[in-house]
Amino acid sequence: MSDTAQNPAFDSTEVGRIDSSLRTPGLLFTISGAFWLFFSGLVGLFAMLKLVAPSLLDWVPFLTYGRVKAVAVNALTHGWATNVAFALVLWIMSRLSERAPDFDIRRYLVVPAGVVYNILVTLGILGIFWGEGRPFFLLEMPAQVGSGFMICFTLILVWTITDYCRRKRRSAFISQYYCLGGVFWLVWAFSIAQMIIGREPFAGVIQIVAAGWFSHAYVWAWLTPVALATAYYLLPKLLGLPVENYYLSFFGFWCLAFFALWGGTAELIGGPVPVWIQAMGYVCGFLLILPTTSIAINLLHTTFHPKLTDTEEGKTAAIQIRRFNVMWNSPTGRFIVTGAVVFPIFGLLCALDSLPHSRELLQFTYWQDALFLLGVYGFYSMIAFGGIYFMLPRLLGREWPSANLMISHYKYSVIGFITAAVCLFWAGSAQGNAIADIDVDNLGIVKASWMPLLCSLAGFLLIFLGQICFLINVLRMACGCNSDSAQTKFGPALLNPTEEGANV
Numbered sequence: 001m002s003d004t005a006q007n008p009a010f011d012s013t014e015v016g017r018i019d020s021s022l023r024t025p026g027l028l029f030t031i032s033g034a035f036w037l038f039f040s041g042l043v044g045l046f047a048m049l050k051l052v053a054p055s056l057l058d059w060v061p062f063l064t065y066g067r068v069k070a071v072a073v074n075a076l077t078h079g080w081a082t083n084v085a086f087a088l089v090l091w092i093m094s095r096l097s098e099r100a101p102d103f104d105i106r107r108y109l110v111v112p113a114g115v116v117y118n119i120l121v122t123l124g125i126l127g128i129f130w131g132e133g134r135p136f137f138l139l140e141m142p143a144q145v146g147s148g149f150m151i152c153f154t155l156i157l158v159w160t161i162t163d164y165c166r167r168k169r170r171s172a173f174i175s176q177y178y179c180l181g182g183v184f185w186l187v188w189a190f191s192i193a194q195m196i197i198g199r200e201p202f203a204g205v206i207q208i209v210a211a212g213w214f215s216h217a218y219v220w221a222w223l224t225p226v227a228l229a230t231a232y233y234l235l236p237k238l239l240g241l242p243v244e245n246y247y248l249s250f251f252g253f254w255c256l257a258f259f260a261l262w263g264g265t266a267e268l269i270g271g272p273v274p275v276w277i278q279a280m281g282y283v284c285g286f287l288l289i290l291p292t293t294s295i296a297i298n299l300l301h302t303t304f305h306p307k308l309t310d311t312e313e314g315k316t317a318a319i320q321i322r323r324f325n326v327m328w329n330s331p332t333g334r335f336i337v338t339g340a341v342v343f344p345i346f347g348l349l350c351a352l353d354s355l356p357h358s359r360e361l362l363q364f365t366y367w368q369d370a371l372f373l374l375g376v377y378g379f380y381s382m383i384a385f386g387g388i389y390f391m392l393p394r395l396l397g398r399e400w401p402s403a404n405l406m407i408s409h410y411k412y413s414v415i416g417f418i419t420a421a422v423c424l425f426w427a428g429s430a431q432g433n434a435i436a437d438i439d440v441d442n443l444g445i446v447k448a449s450w451m452p453l454l455c456s457l458a459g460f461l462l463i464f465l466g467q468i469c470f471l472i473n474v475l476r477m478a479c480g481c482n483s484d485s486a487q488t489k490f491g492p493a494l495l496n497p498t499e500e501g502a503n504v
Contacts, residue, residue: 032079136215416460426452
């Protein structure tokens with residue numbers, strides 16, 4: 001283990017001051033997120049067991065499938081995803097503002113907000129177990145915790161705006177746009193949803209409209225911008241090269257800003273709501289192809305950058321293998337490139353899923369669970385893992401304790417989410433076709449999806465094993481356990497003080 005004060009990565013005073021000022025909130029959000037991730041994996045695995053064995057512990061009231069699934073989803077999103085998103089937003093905004101705080105406002109805004117937020121998540125999870133949950137996706141927690149969430153989100157937004165306004169450069173980086181936009185959209189979407197379906201909810205179908213709008217905005221206008229900010233910040237640092245077609249990234253940002261918030265009402269197609277709300281949902285949902293395509297081209301072109309060469313048959317484009325090797329040999333690069341590859345697949349499937357015919361067939365099937373898993377775990381979490389593997393060594397000034405755990409985490413996670421997602425897509429397709437067949441009864445619908453659900457258990461088990469590896473590594477890192485790397489510069493985090501000081 002290398003001591004923080006002796007680590008050469010902290011010789012650069014400005015970068016060192018920025019990272020050291022974020023050590024407490026960064027650890028708070030990262031460790032909390034890792035614990036919630038482990039908890040969500042454990043409960044989610046039990047929920048999948050309940051699908052194939054419904055009588056499992058059926059005599060325990062708080063372990064019914066409805067409660068267990070809601071707990072797993074909320075622990076994954078509000079527990080893991082949001083905690084880690086806060087850590088990444090704080091760190092990226094501080095790095096890109098290039099200013100260490102003279103007055104440590106984090107201790108008065110961010111740390112208390114993080115502590116209170118995790119207490120509220122715990123109370124919300126217990127409320128769902130107790131039977132006080134609400135019937136709205138991603139808003140199942142009791143309404144009483146919503147006001148507290150709003151205060152915590154607002155404090156994070158105030159800090160993000162403050163850090164953005166304190167930046168040294170007059171112009172802003174694309175990652176700063178995504179961070180600021182993501183936090184603002186989270187506060188906006190959650191405040192409107194809380195106002196409509198909070199402690200004194202509005203009457204009528206407006207509750208369903210607000211809930212569908214928020215659940216879509218949470219994934220596309222909060223988690224997606226944070227993941228893209230992380231990718232846009234770390235890919236150039238790992239490669240030592242600028243983003244290709246930089247202005248294309250701003251085009252993707254503004255397309256995401258226009259269409260991401262309004263695609264959620266597509267799930268109301270055929271419901272008792274005005275037709276214009278339904279039409280707006282599937283039009284904006286389908287138009288997500290624009291930001292998805294442009295951003296994916298931007299990121300993948302930066303990563304692989306095909307090089308034109310003259311041959312006898314004309315010009316041909318060859319992928320630069322050197323860049324691929326650089327990304328693959330970095331734990332951060334492996335995770336981020338995986339998330340960047342999954343992103344266009346997720347976006348295309350979501351766009352097609354927004355169309356009326358697709359909704360009529362797949363609306364109430366496991367297809368929606370597969371899309372959610374692909375987006376939150378296959379896209380967002382993969383990039384978030386990469387961000388943590390890069391950020392935490394800089395905050396603590398030491399290498400990760402175990403490179404083997406990092407490799408195992410990657411293998412288990414990738415194989416696990418691919419297996420689980422494919423099986424859930426298979427189950428959803430079989431279930432949708434069975435529902436559409438008037439000659440198939442309810443028992444036949446259940447039997448149609450039983451085999452793929454059974455196969456998906458293997459995927460969720462592998463995901464859970466990867467989460468265990470990640471949690472152990474994070475805890476050992478936080479406790480200062482010895483690294484299995486002989487020297488810091490050859491460790492899995494690949495700390496490079498020269499590049500860190502040259503380019504924040």
